Amino acid sequence: PSYIIIGAGILGASTAYHLTNEGEDVLLIDRNDPGQATNAAAGIICPWLTNRYNKAWYKLVEAGAKYYPKLVAQLKANGESTTGYHQVGAINVFDTDEKLDRKMEVALKRQASTPEMGEVTRLSKVETKKLFPPLKDVYGAVHISGAARVNGAELRDALIRGGKAKGLEFLNGDASLEVDDSKVTGVTVSGRSYRAEKVIVTGGVWSRQLLESVGLNFLVKPQKAQIVHLQMPDTDTSKWPIVLPPYQQYMLTFGNGKIVVGATQEDDVGLDNRITMSGVFEIFEKALKVAPGLASATYVDTKVGFRPFTPGHLPIIGQVPGYDGLYVANGLGASGLTSGPYLGKELARFVMNQSVSINIKDYDVANAFG
Ligand code: FAD
Incomplete structure (x- = not known):
């Protein structure tokens, strides 16, 4: 070749x-x-709410998110219907109006030059919980309609x-x-x-x-990540938005009641791919704090991956x-x-x-x- x-x-x-x-x-x-x-x-494709201000990095993730719809359309046109990509939107949730105001401001500013973000909407506590029912009822949210999930x-x-x-x-x-x-x-x-x-x-x-x-x-250098897979019985989670809570944790759903929550950020453990008690505990503890409704979900699996950092x-x-x-x-x-x-x-x-x-x-x- x-x-x-x-x-x-x-x-x-x-x-x-x-x-x-x-x-x-x-x-x-x-x-x-x-x-x-x-x-x-x-599988979260939503770079626009980041707090990281490295320009070269942001350019890549921004262009990456923008490129997705085009690539997916091209694959579909060539007969590849299973691309794992769905634009389901994301909610960045906050427990105070002040934090919500600040994030709305950032999001609206970015939206002005980034049409692929779609609609930026401020959601009340009731609206937020309606979109993702397991959430605690204390959160309002910034909703970004252009955010997507992808099955890597x-x-x-x-x-x-x-x-x-x-x-x-x-x-x-x-x-x-x-x-x-x-x-x-x-x-x-x-x-x-x-x-x-x-x-x-x-x-x-x-x-x-x-x-x-x-x-x-x-x-x-590898950064180890453990990530938990759950299942909500008899629940159609296929269109639920991605949830971005205030700290480094997230949740997103796929079809058939599947929910993914994570992930740990473990430096200096090399290529040790074991699932550990402390890793799973950290994920459960943080997830249940934000979304107590997940307590009755079935625990399915924990996956381990290594993020490559230069x-x-x-x-x-x-x-x-x-x-x-x-x-x-x-x-x-x-x-x-x-x-x-x-x-x-x-x-x-x-x-x-x-x-x-x-x-x-x-x-x-x-x-x-x-
Ligand atoms: P990899 O996917 O690791 O692929 C490298 C491949 O190279 C491997 O299959 C390996 O077997 C092969 N290989 C290496 N050496 C050889 C060799 N000598 N011969 C043959 N094969 C070889 N990103 C997002 O944008 N959104 C997210 O929500 C998100 N969530 C994540 C959650 C977790 C838990 C993890 C771990 C990562 C997440 N990421 C996310 C980051 C993203 O997954 C990675 O940045 C990306 O997948 C890296 O891709 P890669 O192709 O560089 O490496």
């Missing part, structure tokens, strides 16, 4: 999809590591299927890099060699080991310094389902030497090598 992509989370899948859509010859390889971020992710695994699979329809080759296996001097010539999987002009590494937190094997010190918590994308033919994108952190499909499109354009809309210098790969 002309291109080999290592890692088929949301980023690699999107890159492969966009490259094959341009008629390129692509081999996508994935090892299906336990803890793949895309598999465990919650479903979208990833739709992108891979869409790519395959255009000739994408997919291989399940453990890839290592083949290097000749400072030129990357291809990869090895299960003792077999595959040659390519360009190799793209989108291996999430596992990219560190892969790049280490050719002597590179790649500074991606220095400064800023994504990186580009060619690896000192290595011909080697490209890397990483660091999608806690917002990669939002930015990933868009960044994959940009990465595909970049490796094809086409013009890109992002300023590559803002996401300089050199920052991620020690």
Whole structure:
């Protein structure tokens, strides 16, 4: 192939999809590591209420959310009806009028230049509880109609299927890099060699080991996340909005009474993918404080995923310094389902030497090598 992509989370899948859509010859390889971020992710696409003021980061998540409807329409037009994406809106809930006023102001200001946010509405306590009945009755909310949920695994699979329809080759296996001097010539999987002009590494937190094997010190760090799946019997939760409570916790529903609450943010535990008592306890405790009505829900499962963070918590994308033919994108952190499909499109354009809309210098790969 002309291109080999290592890692088929949301980023690699999107890159492969966009490259094959341009008629390129692509081999996508994935090892299906336990803890793949895309598999465990919650799926909130609502970047506009953030308190984080890093411009380069915000540009990516904003463009990412904007790109979704277009990508989903394109997939549907090509027969991919299961994309896992639904615009169900989000409510940012607050227990005082003062906090609500402040957030309304921020939201309205952003909405002026961001039509994809849809309607911004202030909701009373009664209106808020009506939209998400398990909530405690003390919250008013800022409602954003353009917010969406996405099932990361479903979208990833739709992108891979869409790519395959255009000739994408997919291989399940453990890839290592083949290097000749400072030129990357291809990869090895299960003792077999595959040659390519360009190799793209989108291996999430596992990219560190892969790049280490050719002597590179790649500074991606895993942040472990545990996330709880619940089930509300006999309840149609399919259209409930995403709930963004005041602290780092959230809840969102899928069809068939499924509710997802999370997630922990555990630094410095490496790639330990166990479900722990303290992790689940923290999630339950915070969720029940905000939504006591969840107490009677069925506990189904806890998933574990590793958010890939690069220095400064800023994504990186580009060619690896000192290595011909080697490209890397990483660091999608806690917002990669939002930015990933868009960044994959940009990465595909970049490796094809086409013009890109992002300023590559803002996401300089050199920052991620020690
Ligand atoms: P991954 O999805 O981790 O994929 C990397 C893949 O590369 C893996 O499958 C791995 O097996 C493969 N790989 C690595 N090395 C090799 C090799 N040598 N050979 C073969 N394969 C290899 N983002 C949002 O926008 N909204 C959310 O609501 C949200 N919620 C989240 C909740 C949780 C619990 C978690 C963990 C993350 C959440 N995120 C969210 C963030 C988002 O999931 C990630 O940023 C994103 O999925 C990262 O995608 P990725 O493709 O870079 O990595």
